[in-house]
Amino acid sequence: MKKYQIAVIGGGITGLSVAYYLHKAGKEEDIPLQVTLLEEKQRLGGKIWTERWNGFVMEKGPDSFLERKTSAKQLALELGLEDQLVRNKVGQSYILHNNQLHLMPxxxxxxxxxxxxxxxxxxxxxxxxxxxxxxxxxxxxxxxxxxxxxxxxxxxxxxxxxxxxxxxxxxxxxxxxxxxxxxxxxxxxxxxxxxxxxxxxxxxxxxxRAPKPAQQEPKGQFLTLKNGLYTLVEAIEEQLPADSIVRGCRIIQIKKELSKYQLICEDGHKFTADFIIATTPYPALQQIIPTFKYFLPPKAIPATSVATVLMGFDEADVDLPYEGTGFVIPRNEQTTITACTWTNKKWPHTAPPGMFLMRLYVGRCGDEAIVEEPDDVILQQSLEDIKKVMKIKNKHIFYRISRWRHSMPQYTVGHVDWVNQLEEELAKNYPGLFVAGASYRGIGIPDCINQAKAAVEKVLKQIQTQAVFDY
Ligand SMILES: Cc1cc2nc3c(=O)[nH]c(=O)nc-3n(C[C@H](O)[C@H](O)[C@H](O)COP(=O)(O)OP(=O)(O)OC[C@H]3O[C@@H](n4cnc5c(N)ncnc54)[C@H](O)[C@@H]3O)c2cc1C
Structure with a gap:
């Protein structure tokens, strides 16, 4: 029986979800699929990256997902992770204005x-x-x-x-x-x-606005997993056949060959596929199909560089000005950091007893040079900023800086029309090649999972239509 070969490019949450839902559909609906996930790095997960160290659970990229957009929670439940889901503690958050913290009204x-x-x-x-x-x-x-x-x-x-x-x-x-x-x-x-x-x-x-339920504790709107978001990545990987994942494979070109595609990896390996779901950031797609004439205007889907700074302290060394979970900073405040989360106040599981974990963010659209500065410069400027509103008595015990270059796709005015146009042109010129992921229709983890599901639906629909012709 013919097996449909499907190549998934990129092993971030979008690519992993595509591979997971394809495998699931193959098994449940008895569709002969051969799915191969091709990831350029050795590590899966893309932006999702947890470090577990000495009792700390540290998120270098995303730290949680919105429960309201149900796809991420649903995936976690399907993967048997119900007992690992954790909800954020609700606390006051603040805004820095004129060097002082103000309660969020x-x-x-x-x-x-x-x-x-x-x-x-x-x-x-x-x-x-x-x-x-x-x-x-x-x-x-x-x-x-x-x-x-x-x-x-x-x-x-x-x-x-x-x-x-x-x-x-x-x-x-x-x-x-x-x-x-x-x-x-x-x-x-x-x-x-x-x-x-x-x-x-x-x-x-x-x-x-939904009326506030009487005498009920307000409920956090975000969920994560007690050993970190990377648990989601590991749980999906466990569901996939080991030989369906190829790591260290940077796809550099896709060629059309009669009714098949050929995918060429940087190290010379070649893969054939009937369908391709490309979940890389948009600039990588541009490199992979350089002969495609319908790319969007150069200004479409730019991406901003950011960095996260995790710092661990002895709890006794940090005097928080107020009870709460952290603060955000308007662009007009002239600080290096853009936000500060008192991480273990929001997520108690992230630090061992007696320790304090803080996460700072630097870099935003039009203000990204800081991301390329050496660690000591980022640390010094970040500490200067937080010391305006917090007392730090002793030096941090450790820090982790994660630079995410060109990682935040910017949906500039006209984005929806551009993405529609891109998909239409791909359908005409590269039938069977679909795009999904943070560059296109939502950057949150649940949005990425929704896009993965939609791409899987499109592939299955085409397979079912072809199957009708085959008979
Ligand atoms: C610092 C930060 C904090 C965030 N916080 C949150 C949050 O709290 N909640 C939330 O919902 N979202 C958050 N986001 C957004 C969210 O994490 C991302 O949008 C989402 O994880 C992107 O998933 P993706 O699979 O589309 O892309 P990616 O995670 O970027 O995965 C793409 C994959 O493709 C691979 N790749 C690229 N080119 C090639 C190639 N040529 N060949 C093979 N492989 C290739 C890459 O190595 C990567 O693994 C955050 C993002 C950042 C950067």
């Missing part, structure tokens, strides 16, 4: 105020800024005929102060982005829909 949903009193009392905005934001209650709808930036959208509704001091540090943390370039349609389309329906964002948020 209660009722601010992704930066949009929904409660009057905390908003009126916060010192994050001047009186003029507060009055400007309240104009949202009166302003008419904006024209919704084309994609605009997240910055433009919110600046028109709520004014610059609320955007720069609250919305920007909250939202841009997800993409390390410049809000004035970030596409509203690709990242937060529900805000445009809310304006369309309710006109005012403040009123829309108030109406659509």
């Amino acid at each position: 209660e009722g601010a949903v992704m930066g949009v105020p929904t409660q009057l009193t905390p908003f009126m009392y916060t010192q994050l905005f001047s009186l003029a800024g507060k009055l400007r934001a309240s104009l949202d209650l009166l302003l008419p709808r904006q024209k919704a005929d084309k994609d605009i930036s997240v910055g433009e959208f919110f600046r028109k509704r709520l004014g610059n102060e609320v955007v720069d001091n609250l919305i920007e540090p909250l939202l841009s943390g997800i993409y390390a982005a410049d809000l004035d370039q970030l596409s509203l349609k690709a990242t937060f389309p529900h805000f445009a829909q809310m304006e369309e329906k309710h006109r005012s964002l403040i009123l829309g948020m108030k109406k659509t």
Whole structure:
């Protein structure tokens, strides 16, 4: 019986999920599939990378996933990891403004105020800024005929102060982005829909927000695994036949050969495939199919470099100014770090008793040079920043710096149309080659898993159609 050969390029969470769901479908639906996952590095997981050391569970890349976007939790459950899931502790978070920490105003949903009193009392905005934001209650709808930036959208509704001091540090943390370039349609389309329906964002948020359950502890919205997110990678790997994973194989070219594809690895190895799912970041795809004429404009899908700095302290050596889980920093504060998480306050399993683990972030769109600085420079500047608001009595016991070059894809204005166009042209010119992953339709882990599932569906659909012809 013919076995359909499917090559999956890239062993990050998207590629691993593709391989997992293909294997599952092959077994459950009795489809003859031969899946090969080709990863350039020796380590699987891509951006997911946990270090377990001396009782610490340290995430160098992502640290958790949103429960609300269900695909990641569902995958963890399918893999039998239910007893390892951990939910974040809910605590106060803060914003640095004029070198002081300010409470996140209660009722601010992704930066949009929904409660009057905390908003009126916060010192994050001047009186003029507060009055400007309240104009949202009166302003008419904006024209919704084309994609605009997240910055433009919110600046028109709520004014610059609320955007720069609250919305920007909250939202841009997800993409390390410049809000004035970030596409509203690709990242937060529900805000445009809310304006369309309710006109005012403040009123829309108030109406659509689920009522707070009476006398119930607020519940964390994020999940991770108690031995780190890498557990997910290991659990998927266990489900895949060992010979279906090829490590240290950087694909440098894809050639079309009659009804098959040939994939050429840097070390000269060749693989044939009926279908390819490419889950590499977009720039790698451009290198692999250099003769493809329909690549997006050069400015499409740029990627920002960031670094994470993990520091371990004796708990007695750190004086936190307040109870809470950390703080974010607006772009206008002139600091090197962009955010600081008091990691074991948010995730108690990450540090052994008596120790304190902190994670700092550096680098954001347009401000990335710091990522290339040597460790001592990054450490010194990061410490200078945190010492503005925290007392550190003794030096850290250890640190880990992880540089993620060109790792945060920027969904700039026009992104959704570009991705649609790319997929259409690939379908015409490279039938059976599909793309998925963080460069395209969402960068969060659940978004990547959803894209993996969608790509698997497309392959299976084509196989089923071909099977009909074969009969
Ligand atoms: C610092 C940081 C923090 C983050 N925090 C969170 C978070 O808390 N929660 C969340 O949901 N998301 C978070 N994200 C985003 C999320 O981690 C990523 O978007 C997601 O893991 C990307 O998965 P992927 O499989 O699409 O890509 P990647 O993980 O980049 O995997 C792509 C793989 O392709 C391989 N590859 C590339 N080129 C080739 C080639 N030519 N041949 C073969 N293999 C190749 C790479 O080596 C890599 O393994 C974070 C990202 C970063 C960088």
